[in-house]
Amino acid sequence: MRNLGLLTALLFVLSATLSSASVSDSHTNAKLVSEVRSVQPGKPFWVAVRLTMDAGWHTYWRNPGDSGLPTKIKWTLPEGFENGEIQWPYPHKFGSSNIVSFGYKDEVFLLTEISPPKSLVPAAPVKIAATVEWLECKDGCVPRQADLILELPVKNAAPEPDSRRVKQFEETRWKLPLTSSSWQISAAGSKSGFILQLTPPPGLGSELAKILFFPEKGGIIDHAAEQEATKTETGHILKLKKSPYTPEPATRLRGVLVSSTGWRGLNSERALQVDIPVIYDFQVN
């Protein structure tokens, strides 16, 4: 009898586990989180869509690479509120030797700035809603969508940071590409691709390791081709192969340069925004 009770209990636990697993068959958990605990009229604040992926699964950067789709967020905000663009942390490169993707595994916070109107009066809490669409892939891909809601009280006082989020937002900001630096970066175009010349500011003796360029959109460079980095007397050279899908040679290179050593000395920020003209000189081969 006691054994039967135990068996029933076991079965109950087992079925509960199974049913909770079947509630959502998505391999990515999406949540809308805020850096602050309240909204102050006229004071912009940051929220993030947090995507937590199962082991082996990934989602995509703004340029997904050879396959995949970038994550999209559609905001539904109270009247007078405005939202900024997604601030994309630098991506990772994965895939096989001839097909590569740019994106994230484990967890990513997609930060977006929300600006409430000055005329906002502290009354009922405000509702921030986001419809998030992403493509999750492992061996195969599944498109997903989630409607997320966040409620925040409105207070005239300066917003208090949410202690659960401070570190997460800080770590994410560290992964956002630096928008300016003292590096001199130029691009020369040739028939077969581009040569980036990276010259550090005087005094910054650090040598860059594992340099990678992620183009902002497809059709510019061959995503899967190896990017050959060479140390020169004055800095570094990075060779990029032209995309086979370029109808016209690119006149600008826009994207993100990533180095595991950092752009402001050892262990500094790893990603740097690049938006430079391509200089074509027919002497360069």
Add this chain to the structure above:
Amino acid sequence: MKWNFVLLLLVLCFSLTSALNVQADEPVIGKPAPDFTLMDADGIEHSLSAYKDSLVVLEWFNPGCPFVKKHYNSNNMQKLQKHYTEKAVVWLIINSSAEGKQGHCTPGRANELIKEKDMAVTAFLLDHDGKVGRLYGAKTTPHMFVIDKSGVLIYHGALDDKPSTKITDIEDAENYVQLALEEVMAGQSVSLKATQPYGCSVKYGAK
């Protein structure tokens, strides 16, 4: 005089190496599309060279891929196939999903899919070792190639300008394959010859 000769030699060397580089690579717009022979779902061999004098469309296919499902569940792909095969265009579907990988089609499954999806194609070709896929640098499903009557590649890339898995995006999409076929059939040169393909990665097996 001597220097000129050295220079000429150097230039020759450079052009030779770059020509070799291109050769080892994926097919090039304006150059002959590489020939291949593959078995269809009924065990019949099809060679690209046998379709000289016809316009040929190659469509990389994986039935489990949400991007492919978008174009088949909406009937968008079948409509295109029907429209152009009726105009004597040769439309070849190529399945490069290796055994055990997503979208792998046995000959039986391929024949089922032709019926189920009401495909209007010239042949459904099986490329399970991925040789032809790799030869063409096929990256995604769907990845499209258009070859003219002289066997020259005139378009490669995406099916249309809306990389998404949503059927509702089809209506406003500009279809690049249609654009290329219409232009070449009207005796014009193709205005958009290459675009970044979109979709799921082709599920190749190990080399």
